[in-house]
Amino acid sequence: MSYSMNAHAARLEDGIVRGVALEGNVPWGALERSRYEQTAVIELGVVPGGYGWVFPKHDHANLGVGGWGAEGPRLRMHLGRLARAHGVDPDALTDVKGHRLPMRRLGAAARSGRVLLVGDAAGLVDPLSGDGIYEAFTSAKLAAEAILADATESYEGRLAAALDHHAAASWAAKRAMDRSAGACFWAARSPGVFPVVAGLLCGDVSHPNEARGVARPPLRLLARLAS
Structure with missing residues (x-):
């Protein structure tokens, strides 16, 4: 299906x-x-x-x-x-x-009674990259754990804790990209920004706010575009 x-x-x-x-x-x-x-x-x-x-x-x-x-x-x-x-x-x-x-909106439901949606069924494609493999595996693991523990009501909270922080950054970046791809391209090429972007994609950086030094001004611009 x-x-x-x-x-x-x-x-x-x-x-x-x-x-x-x-x-x-x-x-x-x-x-x-x-x-x-x-x-x-x-x-x-x-x-x-x-x-x-x-x-x-x-x-x-x-x-x-x-x-x-x-x-x-x-x-x-x-x-x-x-x-x-x-x-x-x-x-x-x-x-x-x-x-x-x-692509799942932040806060959207992924559970109805004892039905737990995972992967594409839950809309867990990353809104910025269009990828969804990590989200699919993560949601499947969390759903299996909730089922085995007979605690399906815990699934959505654990799913949000695992994925929503990154998803929020991806939705913000997508909004900024839609509003000015040129500004996003300039920001991505600014000193210090690419390691932050790579860290977000790899999961080593949980949010752009963790950027320091010369990367902060262009990332602030992107934040304004996304607001």
Whole structure:
């Protein structure tokens, strides 16, 4: 069953915002391998509510675009433009797949009685990156522990404690990105900021407020954009 069917059946879908993504692959012969093999390319400010990407894989590259759910009818156009910008014929893309990205609003319910939603069913895709593997494993672990302890009522509180701090920062960054991708790009390139961003993605930094020194002014700008 898809996440939407599970959330709908549990009457918990109102707290989920949906994004969309479209991706495809090209062999290295269609893309300059030496330029992209060790570089992840991220394109900002083009797809509302998201970004475009070129990710190197073992024997191919993955090209994709993602954004707000309203961009669904335009995703193929966005993907074609991205491909052409990198010298790839859009018709050369293979294994083209679309995805729906469920993103949980802070405070949205993930439990109804003895029904506990995890992963995509709970809308645990990160709103900034579009990834959700860590959230899926974390929520599954917490749900299993709550069930084994016969304490399903504890699940939502433990889920919030584990994920909401990071999710709040991701939602704030997403708002800032939507309002000014240029300012976000400038801030990300400012001295000291990238280690903070990397720390957030790796879980070593729990919140941008932990930044110190030269990283604080550009992060304050992002905070104002997100407010």
